[in-house]
Amino acid sequence: MLKVYNTLTGEKEKFETIEAGKVKMYVCGLTVQNYSHIGHIRSAINYDVIRRFLEYLGYEVDYISNFTDINEKIVKRAVEEELTPEELADKYANAFLEDIREFNIKPADKYLRVSENVDEIIEMVTTLIEKDYAYEVNGNVYFSVESFEDYGKLSGRSLDEMQAGARIAVNEEKRNPLDFGLWKKVEAGEGWDSPWGEGWPGWHIECSAMSMKRLGATFDIHGGGVDLIFPHHENEIAQSEAYSGKKFVNYWLHNGTVNLSGEKMSKSQGNFFTSREVLKEFSGQEVRYFLLSRHYRSPIDFSYEKLEEAKISLERIKNTRHQLDKVLNFDIAAAAEENNEFFEEVILKKNSFVDALSDDFNTAEAIGVLHDLVGVINSYINQKDFTLNEKNFAILEETEEIFLELAEILGLKFELEAASEVKNTLADPLISLLLDLREKARENKNWEEADLIRDRLQEIGIDVIDTPHGTEWEINNIEENKGGS
Incomplete structure (x- = not known):
């Protein structure tokens, strides 16, 4: 009500x-x-x-x-x-x-x-x-x-x-x-x-x-x-x-x-x-x-310092949106049981979000619930033994829909298209090759070479992210790094 x-x-x-x-x-x-x-x-x-x-x-x-x-x-x-x-x-x-x-x-x-x-x-x-x-x-x-x-x-x-x-x-x-x-x-x-x-x-x-x-x-x-x-x-x-x-x-x-x-x-x-x-x-x-x-x-109270804090907080939500998208692009493993406990928690967070806005449009509380939902999603997809199968794929697809639906009510948009456009170029296989070399360096405990590859990629706007599911990368400052010089 x-x-x-x-x-x-x-x-x-x-x-x-x-x-x-x-x-x-x-x-x-x-x-x-x-x-x-x-x-x-x-x-x-x-x-x-x-x-x-x-x-x-x-x-x-x-x-x-x-x-x-x-x-x-x-x-x-x-x-x-x-x-x-x-x-x-x-x-x-x-x-x-x-x-x-x-x-x-x-x-x-x-x-x-x-x-x-x-x-x-x-x-x-x-x-x-x-x-x-x-x-x-x-x-x-x-x-x-x-x-x-x-x-x-x-x-x-x-x-x-x-x-x-x-x-x-x-x-x-x-x-x-x-x-x-x-x-x-x-x-x-x-x-x-x-x-x-x-x-x-x-x-x-x-x-x-x-x-x-x-x-x-x-x-x-x-x-x-x-x-x-x-x-x-x-x-x-x-x-x-x-x-x-x-x-x-x-x-x-x-x-x-x-x-x-x-x-x-x-x-x-x-x-x-x-x-x-x-x-x-x-x-x-x-x-x-x-x-x-x-x-x-x-x-x-308005200040640029408070905006910096908000920027960091919003980045956490953005990162989860990107991670969820990446997980949904994993290869699907053999059929297994779906995780009803996880999805029940997602539905509880959705209901709490709606309850917050139903109480005189309490956006502060709704944002808090959105962060709680982010925590639930991260805990699930970052398990070391997580594999994507037909059952949890359907659950995660619906979770993604709920996540974006709640964000849309707040007017928050998390675009993926720009990064995809850049990744679907010659840069994609080249970066993948460099990451393979980095992974071999890590296997051989050649940490200096692994760090050098990571740092040089970061210099050209590529963030390297080590996750429980392997090494991933994403583009930051897309507009600044599209053309080069």
């Missing part, structure tokens, strides 16, 4: 959808004014795993996100880069889509843009004014928080508490300092025509109008960073439920921050690494593994 922590109730709840077999999911996206940073990527990876797991459970997921492609920051940045706001937004939206491919993040089914949904936003603001939830002053439109009885239910604060602790600049137009903008007046020629004059949509109204247009007045999951709980998501609830008269979202999910030296990574603070900077030092898979090593609701 899948249980999900709902920020709205503060409890883990049994997950049930509005429409059987289907999940409607909206995740707040980027303001496309610059390259994405690792905080953005963590959010995208977390919700990607949630989506993948829901699909694994058999749900059809309609996954929607957005690009905020017009606001003051975009206009300012466009001037700096000598682009139009539209060109700047396209540049960084496309850059984000390129970046997520590096992290094996599945793109949303649809990325909604504010500039393409202004009519829907104007209609929503008009309705809120007609229903006395909003008011217009000098071309600006504000939502009256006092008009919505449940304001504060997501963040768990009363209106009185928020007013007492508010540090909001005085705005003579507002009836209450906490009232928030639905429509902002701008200079002629800079915005869209509306019943209140030329202007731009407020930030909060964008997500409400776009998500309801695609997913309906009520949908299953709304996700975003914990920093969006107040005021963004709080305001979304107020304006959406005031507009439709219906519950807006059933499950509110919020991922934790990425911190640098204990401080939240943020463009406004200037303490951030762009995803492109990090990808120069580490692969997308290594970063993904690192970010999934903590529960999605917990903060995570």
Whole structure:
């Protein structure tokens, strides 16, 4: 049974959808004014795993996100880069889509843009004014928080508490300092025509109008960073439920921050690494593994040192995947009894993995189980008396399928094709000949010659691995060693 922590109730709840077999999911996206940073990527990876797991459970997921492609920051940045706001937004939206491919993040089914949904936003603001939830002053439109009885239910604060602790600049137009903008007046020629004059949509109204247009007045999951709980998501609830008269979202999910030296990574603070900077030092898979090593609701401290540790840990899983593939290519011996005890342990690990993700998408625990599975596989295939026969071949094939299936839920990929392409060349028999010479040297206890062959192969990118089943080799730094000089 899948249980999900709902920020709205503060409890883990049994997950049930509005429409059987289907999940409607909206995740707040980027303001496309610059390259994405690792905080953005963590959010995208977390919700990607949630989506993948829901699909694994058999749900059809309609996954929607957005690009905020017009606001003051975009206009300012466009001037700096000598682009139009539209060109700047396209540049960084496309850059984000390129970046997520590096992290094996599945793109949303649809990325909604504010500039393409202004009519829907104007209609929503008009309705809120007609229903006395909003008011217009000098071309600006504000939502009256006092008009919505449940304001504060997501963040768990009363209106009185928020007013007492508010540090909001005085705005003579507002009836209450906490009232928030639905429509902002701008200079002629800079915005869209509306019943209140030329202007731009407020930030909060964008997500409400776009998500309801695609997913309906009520949908299953709304996700975003914990920093969006107040005021963004709080305001979304107020304006959406005031507009439709219906519950807006059933499950509110919020991922934790990425911190640098204990401080939240943020463009406004200037303490951030762009995803492109990090990808120069580490692969997308290594970063993904690192970010999934903590529960999605917990903060995570980012550093290159921690990424190095994650890289080593991920390498252990990769090695097992390669070893398993090699074992399955051994010659098959005569028939023998299958090892039911081993496969029962594999199934237990698979069930534990699913149980971990069923408990509020606990990727940290799931990764731990994946390492346990790796240990079980290694113990079995590295037995000195291990031989491949028809019975255990079938078991290991199914084990490989389970291993890759669980890795796929986490978005981890272990490619074999590149190494195979290189090995299926003249290099294969030549390296095999050198390894035969090395083996004879070892038999004759000529350790110096054996070590020399191993070391020279390593210099050209060939790792020699001595296993209980004999000596094996694999290519490292494939791209660097393909051509030579």
